[in-house]
Amino acid sequence: MDQPAYAAAALYAALNALILMWLTLATALVRRRHMVLIGDGGVAHLGRAMRGHANAIENIPVMLVLLGFAAALGAPAVAIHVLGAAFTFGRVVHAWHFTHERAAQWQRAIGFGLSVATLAAAALDVLGHAIILLFIQA
Template identity: 60%
Template sequence: MNHTAVAAVGLYTVLNTVILFWLIVATSRLRRRYKVWVGTGGVAHLERVMRGHANAIENMPMTLLLLLIAALLGTPVLALHLLGIAFTIGRVLHAWHFIEEKGAPWQREAGFGLSGLATVVAMAVVLGHAFGFVI
């Protein structure tokens, strides 16, 4: 097992957990500001931040799992870093879009694009290993 490759995936797992924590803090602040303890209370900004958090939870685990599998299958550390960086920057931009009360569309588009591309490439890498292609 290449411990450096697994450590690289660990780095991006930690960074993406920081992004999740950022979204949790943003949600908590809005809940306190508007005194909404369950649901959204009809507060559009709270609904927006909660949707951003849900989107992160929907997307981060599978991509990070794909990166871990790729690392365990022998994917070069540089490739894992490139995928991890692209995915993490994409998730930062995406979260930023949702945390802002009126986030710029480019943040969501770039965030989705980068993180989506990293996910698709990670899928291809794992599939390549599964079918015996050298990646």
């Protein structure tokens, strides 16, 4: 068992959980400000905050599962750090874009780009490790 790789995966799990908490609180604050309990109430800023939170919920768990499997399948800690740090930075930039009523489009583009690129890299890494272990080393 490669403790540093697991520790790296755990680090990014914790950091991304904090991002989710930030998005949850940001959405709750907009809800409170506009007194909207369910849905977006036609409030554009609330719809934006909800979409940013939903996007994080759609992407973060998949990446964390991939990082955990990468560590379990023998990926070095440095690979987990590279993927985890790039993904987490992308999620922070993306969250920043969605928590503000008006934000620069480059934030969304950078956040999306880093998230998708690192998800793809992690998926290919795990796929490669799994194929090697299942078919080549069997």
